[in-house]
Amino acid sequence: MNGRVVGYQLATEYKDSGHIVRLATVPELQGMGMGGMLLGEVIEFFLKRKKDEVTVNTQADNYTSQHLYRRFGFTQTGHESAVWVAAL
Numbered sequence: 371m372n373g374r375v376v377g378y379q380l381a382t383e384y385k386d387s388g389h390i391v392r393l394a395t396v397p398e399l400q401g402m403g404m405g406g407m408l409l410g411e412v413i414e415f416f417l418k419r420k421k422d423e424v425t426v427n428t429q430a431d432n433y434t435s436q437h438l439y440r441r442f443g444f445t446q447t448g449h450e451s452a453v454w455v456a457a458l
């Protein structure tokens with residue numbers, strides 16, 4: 371927007387599916403439709419690539435993103451992702 375990056379998504383492609391790795395918009399412009407636009411675009415991209423499904427991980431308490439994903443037809447699988455850590 372006016373030369374400034376105000377949102378992005380990063381996704382990876384597998385044989386039959388796509389995975390959304392990151393989706394974010396700048397806090398002061400949230401709620402204006404950009405997240406939905408980015409999500410719609412990446413889903414459209416995977417539809418054109420004939421993928422069967424799209425996956426995404428989000429935090430259990432990230433209700434804003436869950437609201438958005440639900441609107442686009444995502445449902446919870448029930449799987450919980452393990453988080454690994456290495457002390458530095």
Ligand SMILES: CC(C)(COP(=O)(O)OP(=O)(O)OC[C@H]1O[C@@H](n2cnc3c(N)ncnc32)[C@H](O)[C@@H]1OP(=O)(O)O)[C@@H](O)C(=O)NCCC(=O)NCCS
Pocket residue numbers: 391392393394395396399400401402403404405406407427428429432434435437438441
């Ligand atoms: C999730 C995120 C990408 C949504 O981006 P956005 O630009 O706000 O998206 P939209 O404007 O399309 O809004 C999505 C929905 O969330 C709602 N929403 C946005 N900000 C909100 C807030 N602070 N509180 C409650 N609802 C909110 C919008 O009203 C909209 O609802 P609708 O689908 O019923 O219209 C953005 O909140 C974000 O960057 N969050 C931090 C990073 C993150 O959590 N990424 C997703 C995890 S992978």
